[in-house]
Amino acid sequence: MSNDISPEVSASHSKWRGYDKYRAWDQYVIDTWLRPTIGVKEFYEIYDIVTASAPSDFVVASPLPEDWMPTHYDTMMGRMVQAKRESGYYTIVWEDGHSGSTPIDLFESGRYNEL
Numbered sequence: 001m002s003n004d005i006s007p008e009v010s011a012s013h014s015k016w017r018g019y020d021k022y023r024a025w026d027q028y029v030i031d032t033w034l035r036p037t038i039g040v041k042e043f044y045e046i047y048d049i050v051t052a053s054a055p056s057d058f059v060v061a062s063p064l065p066e067d068w069m070p071t072h073y074d075t076m077m078g079r080m081v082q083a084k085r086e087s088g089y090y091t092i093v094w095e096d097g098h099s100g101s102t103p104i105d106l107f108e109s110g111r112y113n114e115l
Contacts, residue, residue, distance in 0.1 A: 005031045007038050007046050016052035017080055017095070018070055018115075062097040070095065072112040083112060 010031045014024030021044050028043060029036050036043070070080035080095040090107040093099045 007036070007043050008050055011043065011047040012050045012053045013055050015047065015050060016054050021047040062099075064095070064097055065093065068093060070115060072114050074112055076111050080115075081112065083107065 005028075007028060010028040011024055014027045019027060024047050025040050025043050038046075065082075068082050070082055072081050072083050073079075074081050074092075074094065077094065082093045083090045085104070086101075089101050089103050091099070091101045092107075092112075
């Protein structure tokens with residue numbers, strides 16, 4: 001992301017990712033490299049009125065399962081994921097359609113933040 005992202009675009013992308021307005025503000029601060037152009041109160045007002053939209057560079061690798069619901073945020077990839085604990089591992093489906101699995105200890109090492 002560029003540090004010149006508008007608050008409207010950042011809020012719209014965050015809303016599309018399912019972030020509440022508090023998490024969306026944090027993402028806006030990150031998107032602007034810690035130099036937001038507006039205050040939090042004004043950002044919340046924008047968040048309340050924008051329509052959710054995917055980033056223009058977002059590509060879906062394959063269709064998401066019908067029951068897909070984000071459960072975690074992958075801090076390394078910067079994407080929402082649905083993670084399901086299985087016997088000894090987690091199955092993971094990222095918001096862009098990629099999927100995989102990882103052992104429980106690696107999953108719980110801090111890369112994935114629970115929503």
